[in-house]
Amino acid sequence: MAVIENAVEATAVAQPPTDKPIINDFAIVVATANGTGSQTANMALLRAIFKMGVPVNGKNIFPSNIQGLPTWYHIRVSQDGYTARRETNELLVAFNETTIYQDVRDLPPGGLCLYNADFRSLPTRDDVTMVGIPVRPFVAESGLKGKLGDYIANMVYVGAMAYLLGVPLAKIDEALDVHFKQRRKFVDSNMAVVRAAYQWANDNIVYNSLYRVEPMAATAGKMLITGNEAAALGAVFGGVSFAAWYPITPSTSLIDALNDYLPRLRRDPETGQATYAVVQAEDELAAIGMILGAGWSGARAMTATSGPGISLMAEFAGLGYFSETPAVIWNVQRVGPSTGLPTRTGQGDVLFTYYLGHGDTLNVILFPASVAECFEFGVTAFDLADELQTPVFVLSDLDLGMNNWMTEPFAYPEQPMNRGKVVTAADLQRDGRFARYLDVDGDGIPYRTLPGNPHPLAAWFARGTGHNEHAVYSEKPQDWENNMLRLRRKFETARQLVPDPIIQEEADAAFGIIAFGTTQYAIDEARDRLAKQGVATGFMRLRGLPINDDVRAFIGRYERLYVVELNRDGQIHKILQTEAPEQAARLVSLAHMDGLPLTARWVVEAIAAQEAGRKEQTSDD
Amino acid sequence: MTETISLELTRKDFVSDQTVRWCPGCGDYSILAQMQKVLPELGIPKEKIVFISGIGCSSRFPYYMNTYGIHSIHGRAPTLASGLAAANPDLNIWVVTGDGDAMSIGGNHLIHAMRRNVDLKILLFNNRIYGLTKGQYSPTSRKGKKTKSSPMGSIEQPLNPLTLALSAEATFVARAMDTDTVHLGEVLRAAAAHEGTSFVEIYQDCVIFNPNEWAGIDDRRTRPDHVIYLEHDKPLIFGKNNDKGVRLNGFKPEVVELGGEFSEKDLIVHDETSQELAYILAHMEHPNYPPPMGVIRQVRKPTYTEELMGQVRMAQERKGVGDLQKLYHAADVWTV
Ligand SMILES: Cc1ncc(C[n+]2csc(CCOP(=O)(O)OP(=O)(O)O)c2C)c(N)n1
Ligand code: SF4
Numbered sequence A: 001m002a003v004i005e006n007a008v009e010a011t012a013v014a015q016p017p018t019d020k021p022i023i024n025d026f027a028i029v030v031a032t033a034n035g036t037g038s039q040t041a042n043m044a045l046l047r048a049i050f051k052m053g054v055p056v057n058g059k060n061i062f063p064s065n066i067q068g069l070p071t072w073y074h075i076r077v078s079q080d081g082y083t084a085r086r087e088t089n090e091l092l093v094a095f096n097e098t099t100i101y102q103d104v105r106d107l108p109p110g111g112l113c114l115y116n117a118d119f120r121s122l123p124t125r126d127d128v129t130m131v132g133i134p135v136r137p138f139v140a141e142s143g144l145k146g147k148l149g150d151y152i153a154n155m156v157y158v159g160a161m162a163y164l165l166g167v168p169l170a171k172i173d174e175a176l177d178v179h180f181k182q183r184r185k186f187v188d189s190n191m192a193v194v195r196a197a198y199q200w201a202n203d204n205i206v207y208n209s210l211y212r213v214e215p216m217a218a219t220a221g222k223m224l225i226t227g228n229e230a231a232a233l234g235a236v237f238g239g240v241s242f243a244a245w246y247p248i249t250p251s252t253s254l255i256d257a258l259n260d261y262l263p264r265l266r267r268d269p270e271t272g273q274a275t276y277a278v279v280q281a282e283d284e285l286a287a288i289g290m291i292l293g294a295g296w297s298g299a300r301a302m303t304a305t306s307g308p309g310i311s312l313m314a315e316f317a318g319l320g321y322f323s324e325t326p327a328v329i330w331n332v333q334r335v336g337p338s339t340g341l342p343t344r345t346g347q348g349d350v351l352f353t354y355y356l357g358h359g360d361t362l363n364v365i366l367f368p369a370s371v372a373e374c375f376e377f378g379v380t381a382f383d384l385a386d387e388l389q390t391p392v393f394v395l396s397d398l399d400l401g402m403n404n405w406m407t408e409p410f411a412y413p414e415q416p417m418n419r420g421k422v423v424t425a426a427d428l429q430r431d432g433r434f435a436r437y438l439d440v441d442g443d444g445i446p447y448r449t450l451p452g453n454p455h456p457l458a459a460w461f462a463r464g465t466g467h468n469e470h471a472v473y474s475e476k477p478q479d480w481e482n483n484m485l486r487l488r489r490k491f492e493t494a495r496q497l498v499p500d501p502i503i504q505e506e507a508d509a510a511f512g513i514i515a516f517g518t519t520q521y522a523i524d525e526a527r528d529r530l531a532k533q534g535v536a537t538g539f540m541r542l543r544g545l546p547i548n549d550d551v552r553a554f555i556g557r558y559e560r561l562y563v564v565e566l567n568r569d570g571q572i573h574k575i576l577q578t579e580a581p582e583q584a585a586r587l588v589s590l591a592h593m594d595g596l597p598l599t600a601r602w603v604v605e606a607i608a609a610q611e612a613g614r615k616e617q618t619s620d621d
Numbered sequence B: 001m002t003e004t005i006s007l008e009l010t011r012k013d014f015v016s017d018q019t020v021r022w023c024p025g026c027g028d029y030s031i032l033a034q035m036q037k038v039l040p041e042l043g044i045p046k047e048k049i050v051f052i053s054g055i056g057c058s059s060r061f062p063y064y065m066n067t068y069g070i071h072s073i074h075g076r077a078p079t080l081a082s083g084l085a086a087a088n089p090d091l092n093i094w095v096v097t098g099d100g101d102a103m104s105i106g107g108n109h110l111i112h113a114m115r116r117n118v119d120l121k122i123l124l125f126n127n128r129i130y131g132l133t134k135g136q137y138s139p140t141s142r143k144g145k146k147t148k149s150s151p152m153g154s155i156e157q158p159l160n161p162l163t164l165a166l167s168a169e170a171t172f173v174a175r176a177m178d179t180d181t182v183h184l185g186e187v188l189r190a191a192a193a194h195e196g197t198s199f200v201e202i203y204q205d206c207v208i209f210n211p212n213e214w215a216g217i218d219d220r221r222t223r224p225d226h227v228i229y230l231e232h233d234k235p236l237i238f239g240k241n242n243d244k245g246v247r248l249n250g251f252k253p254e255v256v257e258l259g260g261e262f263s264e265k266d267l268i269v270h271d272e273t274s275q276e277l278a279y280i281l282a283h284m285e286h287p288n289y290p291p292p293m294g295v296i297r298q299v300r301k302p303t304y305t306e307e308l309m310g311q312v313r314m315a316q317e318r319k320g321v322g323d324l325q326k327l328y329h330a331a332d333v334w335t336v
Helices: A007-011 A038-051 A100-105 A136-142 A146-165 A169-179 A184-204 A227-237 A252-265 A284-296 A307-312 A314-323 A350-354 A371-388 A398-402 A425-431 A477-497 A517-532 A549-556 A571-579 A581-586 A600-620 B028-042 B058-064 B077-087 B099-105 B107-116 B161-167 B181-193 B275-282 B304-319 B324-329
Strands: A025-033 A056-061 A070-078 A091-094 A112-116 A129-133 A223-226 A242-245 A277-280 A301-305 A327-335 A341-345 A364-366 A391-397 A404-407 A502-504 A511-516 A537-542 A561-565 A587-591 B049-053 B068-071 B092-098 B121-126 B172-177 B198-203 B244-249 B252-257 B292-298
Touching (some): A025 A038, A025 A100, A025 A146, A038 A056, A038 A070, A038 A146, A038 A184, A038 A223, A056 A404, A091 A100, A129 A184, A136 A146, A136 A184, A169 A184, A223 A227, A227 A252, A227 A301, A227 A327, A227 A371, A227 A398, A242 A252, A242 A284, A252 A398, A284 A307, A284 A314, A284 A327, A307 A314, A307 A327, A307 A350, A314 A391, A341 A398, A350 A364, A350 A391, A350 A571, A364 A371, A371 A391, A371 A398, A371 A404, A371 A477, A391 A517, A398 A517, A511 A549, A511 A571, A517 A537, A517 A561, A517 A600, A537 A549, A561 A571, A561 A600, A571 A581, A581 A587, A587 A600, B028 B058, B028 B181, B077 B304, B092 B099, B099 B121, B099 B161, B107 B121, B107 B161, B121 B181, B161 B172, B161 B198, B161 B275, B161 B292, B172 B181, B181 B198, B275 B292
Parallel strands (some): A025 A091, A091 A112, A112 A129, A242 A301, A301 A327, A327 A391, A364 A391, A511 A537, A511 A561, A561 A587, B049 B068, B049 B092, B092 B121, B121 B198, B172 B198
Antiparallel strands (some): A025 A070, A056 A070, A223 A404, A502 A537, B244 B252
């Protein structure tokens, strides 16, 4: 078996040879202050590169503050299509005077810094190229003052970077046109500054940038969208008719997107009336209460929240589970415990959500890893909730939810909606009997009627207290146990219904890797790096809980498996160990948590350290 | 020569080493400055002062106070503060909260803290918007208010913090404004002096997400014509030239010009002890009326701690001081 040698060197960014240009394979970091409108500028750069056909990914590393604090926007340009965060950025746009010393220090040798030449003091480094551009003259020229002037100042670096990278101005124009929704007035005033800065750079900068973007054809037909927008779109296609929520970063933009799409997409064509309602509740407790009420009556109801909101929902989650009421809860994870790091990403809510609710509660969870899956699960979650008659939790994260990702256009759902076991008045007329919690089919899933069903047998009373098969209050030990055992049978059925894991097997794989959600991108890249060193690996990405036989079988095929996740305690590792106890010893936890998206370098180093440790152990024996 | 250590506190003693991180121009700055100015005057040892907050821009306030404090979770500050007050009656406890924190997610806790008359000073920074989460409407946003989460305008009836406090029987209810710093200082002093729950609504400017909310009344030059400063036992007169007043027309307050048909003796005379008048005043909302500033209601009632102590004392008088040992060995201890 190959030993992973010198993992650090092997994965460190190579120093650029001084004469050979580096095409479509580098990372840019834009340092600005929060609230200065740099998002428009950053999106313009990102979109322009995307429109040149070059794979690109943007990540906003922002503070929990509205205005004034440092913000970094990372743009990764990768001809190979890698989208994970990189620890090193070769290009820096230093437009924040308060962080410029730190930002320049972080550049690798051979890097390039474009700075605002109005700044009073500058760090010096011999091994990086420093290029300054004055900003004030361009703002003065534009005639815009105050806040608008601040906003437009960012266009100066867009123009200069376009020049340095070789991005045609026409592409920036196209990008801004999308950003401003074809309102040419805004596009033109921004473009005037971009053009002027481009020209200035052309006339004054005597440096041929080594880092260049050259057109490719790798993004044709693709689009850029955030996970939250994709989730909202999916929910609309999934038939959402009711949403209740309470504002919280990073889930807010999911409901914002719903509010954006629904008025356009969900109106009754005849009456013109809205066929949905979105309610801003007084807190998350109220939000989940509202959607359970709506879900009980047959609506496709959802909420979106993050860690602190999930904490508040615990008691209602138990009611949803026990009364068997469909509902969909999106948890766009941020970093906890407590208020934690509200604007940073993580995967720390897995254990809590899986068991959310007191007593023996078990919840169904979906793990989207891409914007396409956010869209897909936007639909699937409703189907599962209806089919299983239980709250379904979708665990996304800030990185996926709030950043823009490249994707193929979403496919219109092929399957019709699955509303699960709902009995109508006609069914009751035919059968002549109905018991709400009777396990007719042996799969643990009972039948339900919806309020409004006029048949005399239809009405039943939902309760969080002990009940028998007829939904009648009962404290009988046997009734309690039967019901709880049926709920467990239902959970066994859920194993077959949650989406299968995605598995990539390699011949001669040295070990397996298990992950879920957005750590996928760092792992894809890490596996390629390992493969280049002759280390083949198998990979399984979980897409939901509870796990099914495919998951168990995969674990069974490897002597050891690394379980990679973005939290401190190895939460999915713990769940896998509990659910596959006979294979627990094979599972090695690689958990990491610093609030930032995972990098390939971390994965390779963590695995290399483990493998080296193993080698030592075996040679000691 | 021996050095004397001064026990006098100054503003600087209350300034923490944290860099203040609100948006430039945010109203929170001036409230912070007033608080730091007023505290040293109260003669309370610094170690007895506690600031507790929930989550929101406003709830970051305790970061910047060099005192004991808790930055807690969204909406729940009154629960922590109530527990603390009951357990440590000699602490001087301030709760800092926003309109969303206090009246949406924390509405229930707020009501019950006031109803119990816990010895707390509650400062509600009302900017009628959610600041920290970037501009959704709040329970105090006006009907029709267009925000990100109410794109077609809010259809909800706003809550009035003052009438809510009054119906929860708060024993001290007042209002001040971030930009009116001298008056804000006076109200903070009055709130500090009160025993029981002091509830202060502070109109606060969120320059980013709700910049024009207090237009007309937040400007020093035009303010005298648009707000009324309350003083106990004094008639409700206002205006730059003291030429306007408020009288009662039936049950309705009415703004009148002085000098012609009406004179000072026709005007309402403020009475801080009247719950009825307090309701009338609290309902006088900008821009239909000049909103009242200052102490709307102030009455002395036993505080929660006094009631609690009273009960303990009574029980001891009736049953004698408890003996845990005896209780433990009593025959019926284990019967549930
Ligand atoms: C349980 C929970 N839900 C949501 C949030 C997100 N959140 C933080 S502050 C805030 C509202 C702040 O508004 P307000 O109380 O008016 O204070 P301001 O920021 O305007 O001072 C919300 C919804 C949270 N921290 N915790
Ligand atoms: S968002 Fe509004 S309330 Fe919050 S710090 Fe900025 S100005 Fe102040």
